[in-house]
Amino acid sequence: MIKRVVTPTSVNVLPYEAVLEALLVRGAVGNELRLPSSAKFILSEVVNGCLSHTGSNLVGRVLWLQYPGVDRDERSFARNLFELLLQTQAGEPMDRVGAAILTLAKPEQIHSPPERPYMTTALESIYCGLPGQIYTGGSASSWSLPSDLVLRVNKKVMPTFSGPEQQTIKNIGRAMQPFVEIDLQHIRKTYMY
Secondary structure, three states: OOOOOOOOOHHHOOOHHHHHHHHHHHHOEOOOOEEEOOHHHHHHHHHHHHHHHHOOOOOOOOOHHHOOOOOOOHHHHHHHHHHHHHHHHOOOOOOHHHHHHHHHHOOEEEOOOOOOOEEEOHHHHHHHOOOOHHHHOOOOOEEEOOHHHHHHHHHHHHHHOOHHHHHHHHHHHHHHHHHHHHHHHHHHHHOOO
């Protein structure tokens, strides 16, 4: 369970990019450390992994798979996931890992170009720019985490977290894995690339 402590100050906030990378390494499945290429799947997996870790009864209520077809409503998807996180944390201070996940999942409306505004999150922006992920360029429906990213997370990123923070990240990553596996199964059945 995410340990509740005083809400972090700006000086005491974990780098949310590092939290995401650590969650991805802990949440990837199989010996190949596979993940879906789409950041929408990853957003769903991180949030549902966090909800599962906290014991929330809201787990699985919002999945990217529930938004079928070309007309997927990305705005409501991102907002609904964020609302689930807020409900789980309602009225209680959160630890630094929880604060980083909230920052990663917070939806933001982008108005460029002005005629086609869209919704995104920090998680999606970071995920799409990860080494290895940028090379898929949408041409692959899943990918494996590069070994240099995994080594850097294990040797340099994880040691920067406290012991309880490392355990929380490991537990959330483990809780993400069933969602990752479901999404990868769906991807294998649905996509030809």
